[in-house]
Amino acid sequence: MKFYAFHLMPYRHLDFEKADEYRSYWVNLPSGFYDPKLGAKLYHEYIDQLVYAADCGFDGISVNEHHQTAYGLMPAPNLIASALIERTRGRNTKIAVIGRALPIAGNPITIAEEFAMLDNLSDGRLIAGFVRGIGCEYHSSGVNPIYSHDRFHEAHDIITRAWAADKPFAYEGEHYNINYVSCWPRPVQQPGPPIWIPSQGSGETIDWAAAPERKYPMIMAFSPTEAVVRFHEVYKAKAREYGYEASGDQLGWSTPVYVAETDEIAEREAGPHIDKLFNHFFHIPVEYLFPPGYTSVRSFQAMMEFRKGIGTEKLELKGLLQRGNCIVGSPATVREKLEALHARTGFRIMAPMIQFGTLADELVKKSTQMFGEEVAPKLRHL
Amino acid sequence: MKETLEKETLDYACMGARIRYRRKGAGPTLLLLKNEEALPGDTAFIDELAKSFDVIVPDHPGFGLSDTPDWLRGMGDTAYFYLDFIEALGLERLHVVGCSVGGWIAAEIAVRDCSRIASLSLLAPYGVRKGGVPFGDVFIWTPEENVRRRVRDQRLVDDFMARQKSREEEAALLKDRYGTARLAWNPRFFNPELQRWLHRIKPPLQTIWGDQDELVPAEVFDAWKAGLPNAKNTIIGECGHLPHFERPEKSAAIVRQFISEVRP
Numbered sequence: 241m242k243f244y245a246f247h248l249m250p251y252r253h254l255d256f257e258k259a260d261e262y263r264s265y266w267v268n269l270p271s272g273f274y275d276p277k278l279g280a281k282l283y284h285e286y287i288d289q290l291v292y293a294a295d296c297g298f299d300g301i302s303v304n305e306h307h308q309t310a311y312g313l314m315p316a317p318n319l320i321a322s323a324l325i326e327r328t329r330g331r332n333t334k335i336a337v338i339g340r341a342l343p344i345a346g347n348p349i350t351i352a353e354e355f356a357m358l359d360n361l362s363d364g365r366l367i368a369g370f371v372r373g374i375g376c377e378y379h380s381s382g383v384n385p386i387y388s389h390d391r392f393h394e395a396h397d398i399i400t401r402a403w404a405a406d407k408p409f410a411y412e413g414e415h416y417n418i419n420y421v422s423c424w425p426r427p428v429q430q431p432g433p434p435i436w437i438p439s440q441g442s443g444e445t446i447d448w449a450a451a452p453e454r455k456y457p458m459i460m461a462f463s464p465t466e467a468v469v470r471f472h473e474v475y476k477a478k479a480r481e482y483g484y485e486a487s488g489d490q491l492g493w494s495t496p497v498y499v500a501e502t503d504e505i506a507e508r509e510a511g512p513h514i515d516k517l518f519n520h521f522f523h524i525p526v527e528y529l530f531p532p533g534y535t536s537v538r539s540f541q542a543m544m545e546f547r548k549g550i551g552t553e554k555l556e557l558k559g560l561l562q563r564g565n566c567i568v569g570s571p572a573t574v575r576e577k578l579e580a581l582h583a584r585t586g587f588r589i590m591a592p593m594i595q596f597g598t599l600a601d602e603l604v605k606k607s608t609q610m611f612g613e614e615v616a617p618k619l620r621h622l
Numbered sequence: 623m624k625e626t627l628e629k630e631t632l633d634y635a636c637m638g639a640r641i642r643y644r645r646k647g648a649g650p651t652l653l654l655l656k657n658e659e660a661l662p663g664d665t666a667f668i669d670e671l672a673k674s675f676d677v678i679v680p681d682h683p684g685f686g687l688s689d690t691p692d693w694l695r696g697m698g699d700t701a702y703f704y705l706d707f708i709e710a711l712g713l714e715r716l717h718v719v720g721c722s723v724g725g726w727i728a729a730e731i732a733v734r735d736c737s738r739i740a741s742l743s744l745l746a747p748y749g750v751r752k753g754g755v756p757f758g759d760v761f762i763w764t765p766e767e768n769v770r771r772r773v774r775d776q777r778l779v780d781d782f783m784a785r786q787k788s789r790e791e792e793a794a795l796l797k798d799r800y801g802t803a804r805l806a807w808n809p810r811f812f813n814p815e816l817q818r819w820l821h822r823i824k825p826p827l828q829t830i831w832g833d834q835d836e837l838v839p840a841e842v843f844d845a846w847k848a849g850l851p852n853a854k855n856t857i858i859g860e861c862g863h864l865p866h867f868e869r870p871e872k873s874a875a876i877v878r879q880f881i882s883e884v885r886p
Contacts, residue, residue, distance in 0.1 A: 263762075379762065384807035386800065414695075527762055532803035537796045541789065 241582065241622040244300035244336050244367075245293030245608065246494050246591040248312040249286045249320070252598040253278045256520050259310065265523050266309040266376040273310060282313065286595065287320065289604050291327045293594055296612025300334030300367065302591055304438070305341050307373075308380040311521040318354045325362040335362050338438050338459060338494075338591070339369020343388045344381040348395035349421060352402040356427040364428035369436045369459075370396055372445075375529040386533030389444055391415045403432035436589075438494065441471040443539045450478040450486065457589055459492035462522075465564025465581060468493055472585035488622075492589030493581065496566040496596040498603075499610040503569040509603055510568045511557045516597030518555045518565065566596075571614035578615070582622050590619075634680075634710065636703055639691035643680035647672025650740075650881070652717045653708070654679045655724030657864060658802040659768065659795070660686065662782055667866035670874035675717070675881075680707070682727065684801035686794070697805050697813055701730035708738055715740040717881050721866050722838070723748055723802060725829075726811070732823040733816055741884045742827040743877045745865050746838045750820070751812040752845040758837040761803065765795070771836045774862040811838075820849025828854040828880050830873060832861030854880070 254273055262269050290301040303320050306312035314320055321337050328335070335358065340351050359366040372392050378385040394413040398421060401409065408422035427433055437449040438459040449456040458475050460468045472491045479486035496517060500506035530540055560566050567577050578590060592611060595604045634641045646668065652675035654668060671677050681688040683703055693699055704727065708716060716739050720728035725747025732739055748757070760768055769779050787795070827850055831840035843855045856876050858865050865873045 267762075378807075382808050382810075384803060386804045386807065525762075525764065527764060531761055532796070532800040532807075537793050537800065540796065541793065 241488075241578070241588045241590055241619045242299040243611075243616045244302045244334065244589070244591040245290055245298045246302045246304075246338070246593045247286055247290055247595055248304065248306070248593065249282070249314050250517075250521055250595075250597065251279060251310040251313055252282065252516075252600075254310045254520075256516065260520065260523070264376070264525055264528050265311055265521055266374075266528055267379045269308075269310060279313065283320075285601050287323055287327065289595055289601065289608065290324055292605055293608050293612065294328050294331065294333040296609050297616060298333070298608075298612060300336050301328070302336035302338050302367075302369075304338050304369065305371070305373070307341075307344075307377050309376065309521075318358060321358050321366075322361060325358065325365070328365075333365065334367055335365050336367035336436065336591075337369055338367070338436050339371040341371050341373030341377060342395035342399075343391035344373045344377050344383045345395065347418075348398045348416060349402060349418065349423070351395070352399040352423045353425075355399070355433060356403060356423055356425050359427040359429055359433050360425050362428075364433075366427075366429070366433040367436055368433040369438055370399075370456075371438050372534075375531045375534045376524060378531045378534065379528060384533070385531040387415060388534055393448070400432055400435075403427050404430070436492065438492075439471070441467060441474075441543060442535050443474070443542070444536065446471065446475050447478055450475050450482060450490075452482050452484060455479075455484075455486075455490060457490045457492050459494050459589060459591060461494045462565070463495075468564070468581065468587075469584050472587060476585075488582075488586040488588035491585055491587035492591060493587055494591035494593060495564075496568075497574060497592035497594070497607070497611065498566070498568045498596075498599075499571055499574050499607045499615060501570065503573050506568045506570060506573075506607075507557060507561075510566075510596075510599070510607075513597035513599040514557050514560060514566055514568065518560060521597060567592075571610055574611070574615050575618055578619055579622070582619075588622065634707060636683075636706055637691065637693055639683060639689040639693070641680060641683060641689065641703075641707070642687040643678055644668075645676070645678050647675050647677045649675040650715065650717060651676045651678065651713050652719060652881075653704075653713070655704075655718065655720035655727050656680075656682065656685075657722035657724055657866070658685065658806075659772070659798050661769065661772075661779065661864070661867055663778075664864070664867040666870035667874055670870050671719070671877065674878055678711070678713075680704075682724070682801065684804055685798050690797070690801070694804065697727070697730055700727055700805060701734055704731045705735055714738055717741045717743070717877075717884075719743045719745070719877055720747060721745045722863065723805060723811075725749065726805075726813075726816075729820070729823065730813065730816055732825065732827075733819050736822075736824050739825045741825050741881055742823070743830065743880055744827065745830045745873060746832060746835050746840075746863050747829060747846075748806065748811040748838055749813060750817050750842060750845045750849070751809075751814075752842045755839050755841050757811050760837060761807070772863045773868050774832065774834045774860055775868060778868060817845065817849065820846065823850060826852070826854075826880070826884055828856065828876075830856050830858065830865050830876055832863060832865050832868065833857050833859050834861060835863045837863040 725744035726749030
């Protein structure tokens with residue numbers, strides 16, 4: 241199993257009481273809540289935390305993209321990736337941007353170009369994540385969610401072809417039409433950096449990612465254990481349908497993880513911050529999260545059942561732990577939970593969210609160190 | 623008379639898609655283009671019109687009981703579909719009535735070809751924007767707000783809101799919502815091209831607005847008037863976004879009156 245420390249970079253100095261008065265922490269929460277003096281310090285703190293994870297032996301460090309929200313301060317994750325690359329120069333640490341939201345980009349070539357630059361800057365350490373963006377981002381970008389999948393597929397084709405090509409080609413799509421696609425610089429990794437697909441389990445995405453010409457790892461994010469198992473199984477079944485066995489390297493899980501000396505200490509220390517993540521930052525009405533067309537009606541109805549609660553009702557730590565929405569505990573407890581899920585699905589990509597909610601620097605570093613020393617080494621053989 | 627009033631359900635095939643429509647009543651032909659979210663009991667307007675007209679009521683492509691065809695990519699496809707439909711049914715001297723998104727569709731048809739259209743009555747139509755007068759954000763509203771904020775008289779929707787919906791009903795509501803997004807997400811509920819070419823609509827056109835419309839405020843009429851100086855507007859008092867639902871008899875009477883004034 242491999243470990244990629246993951247960060248959302250939330251604005252943890254938020255006035256939660258006031259922010260709770262708004263319909264959501266996304267899309268239309270006033271940016272007046274953001275204090276640039278405090279925020280600038282946060283960027284440094286968070287970058288340091290990811291570099292610290294690399295110091296603690298994580299295989300990679302990872303960031304993602306979100307817009308118009310206090311939940312994550314990386315509308316341009318490649319800027320952070322660039323800083324991380326410099327801070328880890330000369331090491332083997334993978335830099336994973338999981339991911340860029342393809343459909344909401346005006347011109348996918350810029351994504352191909354930026355990723356290619358990062359792959360050069362990092363001497364081939366980049367992992368490129370492709371996502372469709374969370375539903376909220378269709379409200380904030382104005383892009384029609386009905387065409388989310390179509391735009392995603394077209395943008396993906398443009399980017400992957402641009403990376404592999406050594407001369408210009410014309411792209412004829414419905415959403416993108418570009419006469420001369422030519423990516424300068426070309427990526428170090430050929431035909432292109434590895435591509436990961438973080439997902440909430442949309443059936444359409446799984447079918448596409450598992451296809452034999454892609455075999456892209458699917459990283460389940462923010463889902464209770466049973467949903468992770470179910471969607472890993474759906475992926476594997478789809479692979480079998482395509483005529484091959486999916487390997488554990490195609491299956492990933494990203495979830496908040498907190499390690500402390502004992503279960504009790506861990507729950508006490510992490511509890512309030514897990515609460516902030518699930519009951520505040522993730523306060524997203526269904527209409528924001530699933531705009532029409534973001535998934536098929538069938539997937540929408542299925543997902544609503546599996547995700548019941550998140551962002552729509554108050555979730556207690558106990559219930560979250562029971563359902564496996566996060567992992568909090570002693571090194572032994574955390575190991576057992578990861579082993580248990582591995583035994584069920586065989587997944588081998590683990591992306592622990594090392595900071596969540598309002599969790600302060602000191603605790604992030606303590607937990608990250610314990611994970612690096614007492615959890616990861618004992619699971620690497622899996 | 624009673625027999626001709628019986629409901630008929632018919633299918634029309636267009637490039638591989640099945641489009642469902644109803645035809646009811648007798649008299650001059652009237653094409654009724656529905657609003658985007660059906661509420662139970664919103665047939666009173668149809669019944670009222672069917673007393674004087676041969677009313678044709680399609681479910682738009684991508685809505686209701688009609689298919690969602692692959693060829694449907696936006697408002698232009700919907701408009702061209704209706705031009706095919708009107709031709710295929712051999713409709714002439716057609717009176718077009720459209721509610722909300724249906725009103726927008728009516729204008730998109732007429733701006734392309736109004737040779738078979740005798741009059742247009744648009745009830746709280748989308749399609750045209752007035753700067754500084756935002757439409758209500760129906761895509762951010764909850765399902766409950768979406769129903770309640772459409773009507774002034776809340777008693778009309780209390781039963782509907784109180785009732786637990788089946789999975790099939792939920793799916794049907796979602797389909798209409800998806801259909802709406804396909805046509806209206808961006809640009810949001812209007813078409814700048816339509817707005818620039820409104821003067822291409824030659825037949826008499828009237829709009830009807832509730833004075834308390836939270837979705838398309840009645841002031842938007844100014845923007846229609848800018849392109850169509852002869853357009854007429856009637857405001858219905860104490861009424862929300864759906865005059866045909868909230869005030870069916872009054873709305874039908876305004877339509878009837880307008881059509882009677884159109885020279886044959």
